[in-house]
Amino acid sequence: ALGDIYHGEEFARATLPLCFIWLLQATAYWGLTLFLPGFLVESGLNPNFTLFLMVLCELPGTAVIAYMLKKMSMSVCLRIFQGCACLACLWCTLSSYFNAPVVVAVASCAIYFFLIPCWCIIYVLTPAVYPPLYRGSASGLLSAIAGLTGLVSPFLSAAISESSEGRQWLYMAVWTVVVGVNFL
Numbered sequence: 001a002l003g004d005i006y007h008g009e010e011f012a013r014a015t016l017p018l019c020f021i022w023l024l025q026a027t028a029y030w031g032l033t034l035f036l037p038g039f040l041v042e043s044g045l046n047p048n049f050t051l052f053l054m055v056l057c058e059l060p061g062t063a064v065i066a067y068m069l070k071k072m073s074m075s076v077c078l079r080i081f082q083g084c085a086c087l088a089c090l091w092c093t094l095s096s097y098f099n100a101p102v103v104v105a106v107a108s109c110a111i112y113f114f115l116i117p118c119w120c121i122i123y124v125l126t127p128a129v130y131p132p133l134y135r136g137s138a139s140g141l142l143s144a145i146a147g148l149t150g151l152v153s154p155f156l157s158a159a160i161s162e163s164s165e166g167r168q169w170l171y172m173a174v175w176t177v178v179v180g181v182n183f184l
Helices: 009-034 036-042 047-071 074-097 101-129 132-163 168-183
Strands: none
Touching: 009 036, 009 074, 009 101, 009 132, 009 168, 036 047, 036 101, 036 168, 047 074, 047 101, 074 101, 074 168, 101 132, 132 168
């Protein structure tokens, strides 16, 4: 059944873009999350309190996306939230560059407000694209692709974090690009 998700025009058109969405979403999530405490410390913030606020921001973000999904299609909601996550990453990058810790904290909260609910959409959208016979295989394949980034992201994040020492904005700039590519 795994090979069947690539056969047929409608499946082939859906599978490749979904592969990229899952891959880039997971890369951005793990890349932003793994070394975020170090980034926050370098930005002059208390990482524990800021991370607590960021996690709290996931909840209203998820509530907003649940409401929006009743009014718009999943793909439109995903594009809106990915675009807003990219803008929040850019805002955080610029705030870090100009050494504005409070704004970095607010922008970091905005990143989580928009980025985490994208997972909700992806998890609901993926099975909806395929007929019931192929849903499990497609979801499993795409989840495995997202899992691959868990092998790469820690090393990539560490390399970026080490090379951007003293220039904490550079760390956020790299992940802004990843989130931006996912938006495209």
